[in-house]
Amino acid sequence: MKKNKVRRKEEISMKVLATLGTVKLGVLTYAPYANATGAGAGIVSSGFNNLIDVVKAIVTSIGILLTLWGIGEFGISMSSQDGASQAHAMKRIGGGILAALAPQILLTLVQ
DSSP, rough: HHHHHHHEEEEEHHHHHHHHHHHHHHHHHHGGGGGSSSSSSSHHHHHHHHHHHHHHHHHHHHHHHHHHHHHHHHHTTTTTSHHHHHHHHHHHHHHHHHHHHHEEEHHHHHO
């Protein structure tokens, strides 16, 4: 029963990260279209830039939290002989680092 709850929490956290990544990718995809010339172009561009900054901060914060959670989980799993929990902790650490660096990685890929 407990493993099902942990697995469910992991599924929910991955779905949240995937959703935020999709939103971020969508915002970065539409941002170049806001660079048109005209009176309201600056307002639209600054709005998109603000939204991009907020999404970047959210994704980075979630990545940092996942990394810290994975480090704590790895420390706890070191006291047991269960290799699977250590592997799950390492995956969480890797996923958290990837999520924390996602804005910089995506910026590099887009440019």
